[in-house]
Amino acid sequence: MAQRTSTHSRATQKRHRSIWINLLTAVLAIVWILPIVWIVLTSFRAEGGAFVQYFVPKSYTFQNYVTLFNNPDFPFLQWFLNTLMVSAVTCVISTLIIIAMAYSLSRLRFKFRGPFLKIALVLNMFPGFMSMIAIYYILKAMNLTQSLVALILVYSSGAALGFYIAKGFFDTIPMALDESAMIDGATKFQIFTKITLPLSKPIVVYTALMAFMAPWMDFIFAKIILGDAIHKYTTAIGLYSMMTKTTQNSLFMTFTAGCVVIAIPITILFIFMQRYYVEGITSGAVKG
Amino acid sequence: MVQIDLEHIYKEYPKSDHYAVMDFDLHIQDKEFIVFVGPSGCGKSTTLRMIAGLEDISKGDLKINGEVVNDLPSKDRDIAMVFQSYALYPHISVYENMAFGLRLRKYSKADIDARVKEAAEILGLTEFLERRPADLSGGQRQRVALGRAIVRDAPIFLMDEPLSNLDAKLRVSMRAEIAKLHQRLNTTTIYVTHDQTEAMTMADRVVVMSVGKIQQVGTPAEIYDHPKNQFVASFIGSPSMNFFNVTYEDGRIHNEKGLNLQVPEGRAKVLENNGYNGKQIVFGIRPEDIHTENSFLQSWPDQVVNAKVVVSELLGATSQLYAQMGDEEFVATVDARDFHNPGEEVAMGFDINKAHFFDVDTTEAI
Amino acid sequence: MMTKFWKKSSAKKSVIPKPISFGELFKKGDSLTKLQYFVMGSNNIAKKQVPKGLFFLGVEILFFYWLVSNGIHAIAMLKTLGTKSQGWKYDKTLGIQIQQAGDNSMLLLLFGIAALLAIVLFIYVYWTNFKSNRKLYTLAKEGHKIPSTMQDIRSLFDEKFHITLMAIPIVGVLAFTVLPLLYMISIAFTSYDHNHLPPKNLFHWVGFTNFGSVINGDISSTFFPVLTWTIVWAVVATATTFFGGILLALLLNAKPLRGKKFWRIIFMITMAVPQFVSLLLMANLFNDSGPINALLLNLGWIKTAIPFLTNGMLAKLTIIVVNMWIGIPVTMLVATGIIQNLPQDQIEAATIDGANTFQIFRKITFPQIVFVMAPALIQQFIGNINNFNVIYLLTGGYPSNSTFYSAGETDLLVTWLYKLTVDSADYNLASVIGILIFILSAVFSLFAYKKTNSYQNGGMA
Known part of the structure; x- marks a missing residue:
């Protein structure tokens, strides 16, 4: 008898726990998703300015998206194409550089390897844009400021020190594979192309996507390098430029529409690559 | 015909205060089956890897057929090697695994096909040729690793603890199979193991090593019956002396x-x-x-x-x-x-x- | 035990032969070998390694041409950073005032450092030139054949493959990371501030004066509060996202939860939205006249708007909360990966031993997550010290504080650095801050890596 009540109460306890867990998850999910829902709603809002007293719009319109693509002072389409161009080129160059660096530092043995890893660690500890003024003048000396080429140069050369995650991945491929291929008669180049690369698809995809996404996210370098050349802007600084004190109110909904337009492809890319993201971080982390 | 001479070979790693291998002197005849045996860390694998060209030789000469090959890259030494972890290429089929070395050496397509099929026949892998290594059992992977070595027809086989990843039963049968393979192909083989049973059963000559030095070289019977020092005596034989x-x-x-x-x-x-x-x-x-x-006790009461x-x-x-x-x-x-x-x-x-x-x-x- | 270990010391030192030294080769080499010391590549050309030799020779010619035409001047100017200031000067022959261009200290410094880098690069090429010479010598001595150009090229895809792979990236690092860094570090030791702006004014070397004024002078009353907030922020931000992420991961992996995948994707979407979008959005949401305040007012829960971003203390809290919104899903995703791969046998063993869920988490799951994530955690902490985006986009460092120099209540060292360069043009102070941030990060990560290493080694054993 006593036993039955105890199993009975345990079952209710279990059910209570289950309800609480599901409820808590739902509440948290709402907290996290609400701002995003809000931005999507706002992008379709027909009335009002930047600040309104309510979450759900009173009336809906596509006008914000139309304005977004047809405002000559804020050429969003141009920005979009600029960013696409920069990120496509950066993606190719950065991926090549990162994979090359990571492979060399992980699989090849040469005298400079140890010192280089230490130097890279030190260089990585300086705040990135401490040197941005100097970079600006170097680019100016090369007559490249206010150009997308300069952006590509900066993003790609930054990649050379971002090899850690890819190196962590390469470190997990057994060295015996390389040795076996060496005995089979392969040169280091052949080992790289025929053995290591085919085994490294996840990390190549991850690296490429990260490199592709960077120009959509960064604005501080872009802002310094591009200055006031509005037609060279990337979407990030372009959208940010919509949010000045004078334009904030009139352009807020257009801004949110812009955010939605660029967030959609990035979100899709991200969901697609999240598996690689986790693999990348954990494999790098385990190896330090 | 192949002859391997290791003449007073040393290996030192930077930042280490002792030699990994010291004064290793050995002359290996054609078609011999040599086993390096010793506890882990005794330098046996290091020596094998120096012969393979995977480690630099610090001092001494490694000669293959009388020619010093210290600085010759692995791929030009004409050797085949079986690794402890098998080191099969996971992204290509068994067939391609075996053909990999042949393709790099620019063998003709027909020749590659004939060699791979023959090796598969010998090792009983014919029906698995199109599979990936991940879809094979441990024993089958082991065979593929052997197959990859034999298709090349290399005059020297190096094997680095090839059986240590197998379970006890499979190890015994693969041991016999490798011995059979050696009788059939008669390739000069250097085999590294920490298992003295493998050494005793397979070797023409056993090289017992400890802390970087050769302790004794000899046939299994010599090593067992006349150990040169206490280390060899205790290492060979189970349970130990x-x-x-x-x-x-x-x-x-x-x-x-x-x-x-x-x-x-x-x-x-x-x-x-x-x-x-x-x-x-x-x-x-x-x-x-x-x-x-009782019969012993009665005949030798003094002992x-x-x-x-x-x-x-x-x-x-x-x-x-x-x-x-x-x-x-x-x-x-x-x-x-x-x-x-x-x-x-x-x-x-x-x-x-x-x-x-x-x-x-x-x-x-x- | 029975056989002794063969120490190197007992067997006369190392057996690895040392290569012939720089001076020795010059003494022992023939005349062509000697010539290579002065005319780079000459020995290579004589030994039929023409392209290689021509490369060395070309570098030498270019270097000396540059040194004479530009380099010497550039390096000489490093000492003073310019002497002629811009302005009007009386020209006797013309009898009128003419404008004098003056030296641009900033460019002189930049070119001077570039020149020093160029010299280092040349020394490296010269060393390669020497090594190639030495190789020719030893090959000849040992009676080996000299490799042809074709073989050299082939070796670039084999034993020297790392050179092929790394040459271009390293040039990029030198040009866009090392050179700017050296330049900015040098600036910290000059008087390059809003009173000494080139090309109008010259600036000069001032030694450690700037460090003095930041740590002990008039800027210190801004520096220490900002430093304190930076450290508090980095610790709190890292800790909240880390623990929050792990708890969320545990919640999303709890057995009774239904639709695990769906919930995970919801949280992932927030990660995918570009940071500047979500941050600008949050700035709007938490604005004094933004929707959150409006909602609370409408509900009648508050009488006046809450100054989420305009009151110093509240703004700091808001920043941390918003950062949790951004950072927790990231940790969650990684922690989920780890939790799903945890070895089950330990947990089962603990269950049999009678441990409850909380004990299992505290003693088994949590230490293992920390173990795997420790390096990532350190990186996150460093990243938070340098977290420019969150502050700049959310509050811009505001609300302002009249006792601070060029910084607001919520400014971190990095955003202050940014303002010092962009708004007040005190480049020297900004550089000092940059160097101090570096020291902060370096000291911390050194300490942390040591700690985690010993922890991890201990954990493994």
């Missing part, structure tokens, strides 16, 4: 734990001639040379000691008695019929004709 610290005096050896045995005349003479009379020596005897059957059985293991045909004499433990392998329960006092006869004697300081055999 029992050692007792004893004093030799006028034809007898004894210690204060109750051991007092007559040494046969021939052995006694050798000891005396070497000036060991009245001195400490190490007396070694293999477990299988300790007897409990009997009394000991207490501590643990006994029945292994089927034989049983192993872990016995204590004073506080000194030793093992005896006896017939299963002579099984004794723990706690029993047993009279044991030491077959002193098969005894080994070692110097206390140098550990060398006397």
